[in-house]
Amino acid sequence: xxxxxxxxxxxxxxxxxxxxxxxxxxxxxxxxxxxxxxxxxxxxxxxxxxxxxxxxxxxxxxxxxxxxxxxxxxxxxxxxxxxxxxxxxxxxxxxxxxxxxxxxxxxxxxxxxxxxxxxxxxxxxxxxxxxxxxxxxxxxxxxxxxxxxxxxxxxxxxxxxxxxxxxxxxxxxxxxxxxxxxxxxxxxxxxxxxxxxxxxxxxxxxxxxxxxxxxxxxxxxxxxxxxxxxxxxxxxxxxxxxxxxxxxxxxxxxxxxxxxxxxxxxxxxxxxxxxxxxxxxxxxxxxxxxxxxxxxxxxxxxxxxxxxxxxxxxxxxxxxxxxxxxxxxxxxxxxxxxxxxxxxxxxxxxx
Numbered sequence: 086x087x088x089x090x091x092x093x094x095x096x097x098x099x100x101x102x103x104x105x106x107x108x109x110x111x112x113x114x115x116x117x118x119x120x121x122x123x124x125x126x127x128x129x130x131x132x133x134x135x136x137x138x139x140x141x142x143x144x145x146x147x148x149x150x151x152x153x154x155x156x157x158x159x160x161x162x163x164x165x166x167x168x169x170x171x172x173x174x175x176x177x178x179x180x181x182x183x184x185x186x187x188x189x190x191x192x193x194x195x196x197x198x199x200x201x202x203x204x205x206x207x208x209x210x211x212x213x214x215x216x217x218x219x220x221x222x223x224x225x226x227x228x229x230x231x232x233x234x235x236x237x238x239x240x241x242x243x244x245x246x247x248x249x250x251x252x253x254x255x256x257x258x259x260x261x262x263x264x265x266x267x268x269x270x271x272x273x274x275x276x277x278x279x280x281x282x283x284x285x286x287x288x289x290x291x292x293x294x295x296x297x298x299x300x301x302x303x304x305x306x307x308x309x310x311x312x313x314x315x316x317x318x319x320x321x322x323x324x325x326x327x328x329x330x331x332x333x334x335x336x337x338x339x340x341x342x343x344x345x346x347x348x349x350x351x352x353x354x355x356x357x358x359x360x361x362x363x364x365x366x367x368x369x370x371x372x373x374x375x376x377x378x379x380x381x382x383x384x385x386x387x388x389x390x391x392x393x394x395x396x397x398x399x400x401x402x403x404x405x406x407x408x409x410x411x412x413x414x415x416x417x418x419x420x421x422x423x424x425x426x427x428x429x430x431x432x433x434x435x436x
Contacts, residue, residue, distance in 0.1 A: 090420065097416045101156070104412045105405065109148050112404055119193040119399040138193065151405065154188040161185065172199040190402040194395070200406040203391055208410075209290035210280055211387035214310065214379070215372030217303050219365070221311030222318055227361075229315070230322025231354065237327065245319060252316030257309050261382035264305045275305050278384030306383040310376055314368055321361055329357040355429055362425050366418035373414055 120126055120134050135141040139150065158175075161183050165176050174187035189200035226249075233245035269277030281302035282292035292299050329335065330353050338348045377389035388407065395403035 090424075093416075093420050093423070097413070097420075098156075100416055101409060101412055102152070105152065105409060106148070108405055108408045109144075109151070112399075112401055113144060115399065117399060119401055121399070138191070151190070154190065155405075155409070158184055158186040169197075169199050172201045174201045174204065189406040192400055192403055194398045194400045194403070200402045203388075203403065204406070204410070206284075207386055207388045207391060209284070209286045210282065210385060211376070211380070211389065212290045212373045213282055213292060214280075214303070214306060214376070214385060214387060215369065217307035218310035218314065218372050218376075219369055221307050222314035222368075224315075225311070226315035226318030227322055229319040231326060233319070233323040234326035234330070235349070242323075245323070249316040249319040252312040252319075256313065257376070257378050257382070260312060261306070261309045261379060264309050265382065268305060275301050280385050306379050306385060309382075310372065310379045314372070317364065317368075318361060321364065322357070325357040325360045326353060329353045359426060359429055362422050362429065366422040367415060370411060370414040370418045 118131075118135075118140070119138075120131050126134075132141075139147060142150075159173075162181055164178075164183060165171065165173065165185065169191040170188075172188060172191075173185040174189070175185070177184045187201070189204070191199045192203065195203070229245040229248060233242040236242050265277045268274045279302050281299040282294075285293065287293050330349075335348060335353055338352050339345075376387075377393045379385070380387040380389040391403055392407045394400075395407065
């Protein structure tokens with residue numbers, strides 16, 4: 086398993102390089118530039134800005150310089166400075182030297198902020214929202230799917246699948262405003278907009294306090310965002326569990342006289358979770374890195390807004406940074422899924 090993990094981590098570097106090349110090429114193929122405006126800037130001003138951000142260099146040099154700043158750790162004796170072009174996400178001091186890594190560069194749109202500033206301020210909020218939404222999806226989806234499978238063709242089955250169909254059919258852009266109006270404006274149960282957690286964060290992204298002040302802001306957006314995912318989890322859990330309980334080893338376990346609870350929880354449920362775990366990796370990566378519609382509806386200052394606006398503004402560093410970040414989350418989530426496979430099914434081995 087150890088060699089497999091190391092091999093997957095090496096593959097992760099290759100995946101990130103491929104994603105970065107494709108993103109960099111597509112980004113620069115879009116007509117216009119980061120300083121194109123409806124009211125055109127003077128040519129001299131654009132020339133100065135291009136020189137400042139090295140956009141007048143050949144594309145291959147821009148890409149090599151970017152990868153050098155982002156992927157390759159730099160060892161130096163100089164402490165971090167306040168320069169926008171010298172802001173690294175990771176700064177570790179070991180003795181007299183500094184290890185500095187992940188300099189995503191300055192934002193072209195937010196002149197006083199770097200991409201790392203945007204990550205520090207907004208990524209933890211998107212991460213908290215994503216974790217809460219995934220928790221809601223699991224809390225709702227797993228019991229619904231299990232109950233529907235064990236009570237097939239009964240009222241509970243029809244009720245669970247009806248809830249699942251509603252979750253898939255009603256997107257956040259519909260359920261979100263309904264939640265805001267009903268529970269935020271009409272009933273005053275929860276604040277209609279905002280987010281309760283404030284920096285500094287525990288471990289860089291977790292809220293330091295999990296009191297009511299946090300949950301009163303998180304409940305509505307988490308449920309609105311998690312309903313669609315819970316429907317997917319419920320339908321997949323039902324389908325796989327129905328298939329598993331018809332296997333020969335389940336019939337053998339029942340013939341040996343094992344209680345039905347033990348047959349379901351220890352044998353059927355554990356093996357039926359493999360397809361569910363498969364979708365949890367990409368689902369978590371997508372939720373954690375920011376969801377534009379949910380954050381916009383509930384006024385949450387997450388990463389989704391910056392990812393969407395960076396494309397329209399042609400903010401190259403923010404585009405590259407957010408896509409590479411999503412790629413890293415996706416690869417790590419898939420690695421975690423593969424590790425969980427081996428726990429769920431001992432027959433799975435990675436040599």
